[in-house]
Structures are given as structure tokens and as C-alpha cells.
Amino acid sequence: MPEIPEISAGDTAWVLVATALVLLxxxxxxxxxxxxxxxxSVLNMMMMSFGAMGLVAILWVLYGYSMAFxxxxxxxxxxxxxxxxxxxxxxxxxxxxAIPTFVFVMFQAMFAIITxxxxxxxxxxxxxxxxxxxxxxxxxxxxxxxxAHWVFAFDSDGVTxxxxxNNLGAIDFAGGTAVHINAGAAGLxxxxxxxxxxxxxxxxxxxxxxxxxxxxxxxxxxxxFGFNAGSALAANGTAAVAFLNTVVATAASMLAWLLVEKIRxxxxxxxxxxxxxxxxxxxxxxxCAAVNIxxxxxxxxxxxxxxxxxxxLKYKLGYDDSLDVVGVHxxxxxxGTLLIGFFATDAYIADSKLGLFYGGGAExxxxxxxxxxxxxxxxxxxxxxxxxxxxxxxxxxxxxxxEQAGVDVRTHAETAYEFNDAAYGGSFTKGSGSSxxxxxxxxxxxxx
Amino acid sequence: MxxxxxxxxxxxxxxxxxxxxxxxxxxxxxxxxxGYGRQRGHTEVYRGAEYTVDLVPKVRVEVLVDDxxxxxxxxxxxxxxxxxxxxxxxxxxxxxDSVARVRTGERGHDAL
Numbered sequence: 437m438p439e440i441p442e443i444s445a446g447d448t449a450w451v452l453v454a455t456a457l458v459l460l461x462x463x464x465x466x467x468x469x470x471x472x473x474x475x476x477s478v479l480n481m482m483m484m485s486f487g488a489m490g491l492v493a494i495l496w497v498l499y500g501y502s503m504a505f506x507x508x509x510x511x512x513x514x515x516x517x518x519x520x521x522x523x524x525x526x527x528x529x530x531x532x533x534a535i536p537t538f539v540f541v542m543f544q545a546m547f548a549i550i551t552x553x554x555x556x557x558x559x560x561x562x563x564x565x566x567x568x569x570x571x572x573x574x575x576x577x578x579x580x581x582x583x584a585h586w587v588f589a590f591d592s593d594g595v596t597x598x599x600x601x602n603n604l605g606a607i608d609f610a611g612g613t614a615v616h617i618n619a620g621a622a623g624l625x626x627x628x629x630x631x632x633x634x635x636x637x638x639x640x641x642x643x644x645x646x647x648x649x650x651x652x653x654x655x656x657x658x659x660x661f662g663f664n665a666g667s668a669l670a671a672n673g674t675a676a677v678a679f680l681n682t683v684v685a686t687a688a689s690m691l692a693w694l695l696v697e698k699i700r701x702x703x704x705x706x707x708x709x710x711x712x713x714x715x716x717x718x719x720x721x722x723x724c725a726a727v728n729i730x731x732x733x734x735x736x737x738x739x740x741x742x743x744x745x746x747x748x749l750k751y752k753l754g755y756d757d758s759l760d761v762v763g764v765h766x767x768x769x770x771x772g773t774l775l776i777g778f779f780a781t782d783a784y785i786a787d788s789k790l791g792l793f794y795g796g797g798a799e800x801x802x803x804x805x806x807x808x809x810x811x812x813x814x815x816x817x818x819x820x821x822x823x824x825x826x827x828x829x830x831x832x833x834x835x836x837x838x839e840q841a842g843v844d845v846r847t848h849a850e851t852a853y854e855f856n857d858a859a860y861g862g863s864f865t866k867g868s869g870s871s872x873x874x875x876x877x878x879x880x881x882x883x884x
Numbered sequence: 885m886x887x888x889x890x891x892x893x894x895x896x897x898x899x900x901x902x903x904x905x906x907x908x909x910x911x912x913x914x915x916x917x918x919g920y921g922r923q924r925g926h927t928e929v930y931r932g933a934e935y936t937v938d939l940v941p942k943v944r945v946e947v948l949v950d951d952x953x954x955x956x957x958x959x960x961x962x963x964x965x966x967x968x969x970x971x972x973x974x975x976x977x978x979x980x981d982s983v984a985r986v987r988t989g990e991r992g993h994d995a996l
């Protein structure tokens with residue numbers, strides 16, 4: 437007789453917390469990105485993350501979860517969009533592993549949200565908010581949901597999952613391919629379709645608030661424990677290993693990035709520290725349950741050094757990936773995914789796959805490369821098609837006049853900061869609240 | 885009357901204010917400014933991208949004085965704002981036709 441699955445209170449409690457932690461990463465990302473743009477674009481930058489939180493959460497419960505974790509419709513490419521449409525058939529008694537299915541649904545929802553939000557860093561300062569929302573919905577549907585199926589849907593009793601997780605058997609514990617390579621490749625495609633910002637490579641685009649960037653990096657690191665250790669979907673030893681490596685690799689990456697800066701530019705910068713933290717987090721994501729601390733340090737150092745070099749490529753190659761989604765997430769994701777092929781070990785978790793350095797030969801490395809390459813190519817091509825479609829129909833980019841005036845005031849009718857009361861005088865002209873009784877003054881002598 | 889205007893290093897503002905007060909100046913106007921002279925700007929590096937920032941933060945101090953005091957006030961400012969290093973700033977004066985105190989309507993010397 438098959439064992440009747442039971443809910444583990446401990447596992448459920450941990451994954452509930454982990455889910456909330458992963459949600460917090462997206463506002464964290466909004467601060468990380470928001471601090472890096474100029475003062476006139478910070479609200480639009482943060483709104484692209486918040487917009488993803490709203491839209492992708494709804495799409496996920498409508499059909500996203502079903503497309504990712506429904507029974508496979510063929511070749512491990514896609515889950516059935518109708519099986520769990522509107523979460524049909526799932527109740528409070530439904531169980532996935534040892535946690536309620538609803539908890540698993542929400543945990544995975546947060547991954548979908550942040551992956552979409554990550555892309556927005558490539559198109560700072562110049563994006564129509566409406567076009568971004570349309571893009572976010574289409575991209576989540578035709579790129580993220582299928583790729584999440586490829587990578588995260590494992591075969592189980594009578595349910596067939598995705599091809600990377602099962603047929604290929606590559607290791608991606610928490611989303612180096614599905615989240616970071618996916619978002620990074622999409623960011624590159626978007627940056628190419630939208631084109632450079634006015635003044636790119638000539639005028640300085642200085643980060644307007646580096647403490648925001650540091651705050652965002654801190655929130656991301658904090659939330660990332662939910663992302664990585666939560667991906668064990670249990671409060672167990674695997675979660676502990678993931679947690680450990682998430683600290684070690686990230687620390688190593690930050691130090692490595694700062695060292696590169698000190699040697700190359702003469703100064704260790706705060707933006708470098710924040711960037712090194714994120715690069716390390718990205719790279720350890722797929723590997724956090726596959727390596728020991730030696731592997732974690734190696735992955736962290738490699739990510740810190742390579743990403744610190746990669747962020748300069750956009751000036752040489754002439755694409756305006758504004759906040760380095762490519763340099764950090766694509767490159768960091770590839771570094772972490774490929775290095776698993778070298779550093780995977782069974783030192784901490786018994787019966788794990790072995791990499792090249794631990795007697796496993798080159799087989800795993802080959803699988804890792806196929807997984808990374810497939811997600812990269814799929815995401816880049818499909819994103820480019822979506823972006824072209826939006827650009828040709830509704831337009832993706834704001835007018836150059838709006839771009840110079842600032843996307844915040846032109847697109848959202850807001851400005852982030854008020855430094856000087858006197859310089860910001862004005863009068864109340866229209867309100868929609870019923871309790872406020874204000875008569876708007878007539879506009880005097882509008883210039884002809 | 886003269887309007888003495890000084891553009892100085894921001895961290896010297898307190899010294900200049902104290903020195904002017906000691907000299908007997910009762911009021912002044914301060915505003916944040918930015919600019920460059922021989923000092924030019926400085927370099928900032930973000931993710932390896934190096935920017936030359938031309939405009940350096942400065943403070944502009946404006947004082948209205950009697951003709952007789954003008955040269956001494958300039959000296960007071962120079963003495964108190966000087967570090968001897970490049971970028972100490974400039975002081976200049978221009979003639980002022982008339983000054984009025986808003987509260988009382990007094991004119992000229994009485995308004996200072």
C-alpha cells in the first residue's frame with residue numbers, strides 16, 4: 437500500500453516564511469535598481485518591479501502554475517495549461533511533498549514575479565509603463581512559465597515534468613537557468629530592441645542614491661535565503677547546505693568584485709560591493725545544494741571577478757543594458773550553472789551527482805552547458821520577437837522629449853523627491869476624493 | 885553701497901560667517917552653488933565606468949555693505965576662506981543703486 441502523504445508542520449512553516457522572503461526580494465530589487473538610476477527615473481524603475489508583483493501573481497494563479505506544474509503535454513516542454521486553470525482541483529488538503537500544495541503554488545509564484553522584475557533593469561529611463569506591463573504578461577506566459585516547467589517540474593507519481601529536470605538531468609537547484617539566465621538573456625534582447633538612452637556613453641548616468649542600492653542588495657541577500665534554502669521545500673539538511681553556501685559564495689563574490697575594482701579602478705566602491713553581493717547570489721543559486729564550501733568560494737570568486745569585468749562590455753559592444761542585467765544575471769547565472777559541472781560533490785548530501793573535480797567526469801558539465809545554452813537561446817529569441825511586436829504596435833519606448841524631461845513626471849505624473857518647497861509651488865487643481873471640498877482656481881492667463 | 889559676493893569651499897562657510905560676524909556684519913545670504921575654475925572637476929567611477937564631474941559643489945555668500953567697508957569685507961572673506969590649495973574660490977563686488985528694508989521701508993544705509 438502506498439504511503440499516505442502527510443503535511444509536515446515544520447516544513448510548511450519554513451516554506452511559508454521562505455515564500456514571504458522571496459516576495460520581499462522584489463521590493464528589494466526595486467530599491468537596488470531604483471537607487472542606480474537618475475533622480476528623474478526612480479519611480480518608473482521601482483514601478484516596473486511593483487507592476488510585475490501585481491500582474492504576474494494573478495497570471496500565475498490563473499494559468500501560470502498549470503503551465504509550469506501541470507502534467508506535461510509533450511517532450512517536457514510545457515505543462516497542461518488547463519489542468520490547474522484557476523487552481524482548479526486544489527484544496528487546503530492537497531499536498532505537494534510534505535507541504536500544502538497552496539504553499540508550493542505561492543512559493544513558485546514569487547519566482548515568476550522576481551524573474552520578470554529582474555529584466556526591467558536593462559531598460560531603465562526610457563520605457564512606457566503600459567508597454568512594460570503588456571510585455572511582462574506576454575513574457576511570463578510564453579517564456580517564464582514554460583521554462584519553469586523545463587527546470588522546476590520533476591516527475592512524480594503519474595505526473596510528467598520538464599525536460600531539463602528529468603530527461604537531461606542538469607542541476608539547477610533554485611533557478612540559475614530558469615530565473616537568471618532567462619532574465620539576463622531577455623534583458624539583452626530588450627536592450628537591443630529598445631536601443632540606447634539619449635547620451636549613453638557620453639553623459640554620466642550616475643546612480644542617484646547609492647544607499648538605496650545598498651539597502652536593496654541587503655534585502656535581496658536576506659530574501660535570497662528563502663529563494664535558495666526554501667527551494668529544499670523542507671526544513672532539512674538540504675536547506676541548511678543551501679543556506680550555508682548562500683552566505684559563503686556571496687561573501688566571496690563581494691570581496692572578489694571589490695578587489696577587481698581596487699586593482700583596476702583604484703577604488704573599492706559601494707556600488708561594487710552591492711553588485712558583488714548580487715553576482716554571488718545569482719551564481720550560487722543553481723549550485724547551492726550541489727557544492728561544498730570550497731565550491732561555494734570558487735563560484736563566488738569566479739562570479740565576482742567575471743561579472744565585474746562583464747559590466748564593462750556594454751560600452752565596448754554598444755548595447756545599453758542600463759543596470760547590467762546581462763553583466764550580473766546572465767553572466768552570473770552561466771558561471772554558477774557551468775561551475776556545477778566542475779564542483780558538484782556528494783560531500784554534504786549523499787548520493788549527489790559529481791562534477792569533473794570530484795570524479796564525475798565531464799558528463800555533468802555537458803548537461804549543464806546544454807541547460808544554460810537552451811534557456812539562453814530560447815529566452816533571447818522569443819523575447820526579441822515579443823519586444824519587436826510591442827515596439828511596432830503600441831511602441832515600447834517613450835518619446836525623446838519625455839525621456840529628457842524624465843520618465844517619472846511624464847509617464848506617472850509624479851516626482852520622487854521634493855527638496856525645495858519654494859521651488860515647487862503650485863496649486864490644487866483636481867481631486868477625486870469626496871471629503872475634500874476645494875474649488876480649483878481658474879488658470880490665469882495661460883500663455884498663448 | 886556694494887554687493888560683495890564670494891564663492892567658496894562649502895566647509896569654509898562657518899569660518900567665513902564667524903569672521904564676518906566678528907567684523908560687524910549683521911546679515912548675509914548663503915546659497916548652494918556648483919561650478920568650476922582652474923580646479924576643474926573630479927573623477928567618479930561606477931561599475932568601472934569613469935566619469936569626469938565638471939561641476940564642484942560650492943557655497944555662494946552674498947553681503948550688502950557700505951562703500952567704506954567693502955574692501956575690508958573682501959579681505960575678511962579672503963582671510964577666512966583661504967586654504968592655499970586650488971579651488972578656494974573667488975570674491976567680487978558690484979555697486980548697488982539702492983537697498984530697502986522690507987519690514988520698515990527704510991532705504992540706503994539704514995536698511996543694511
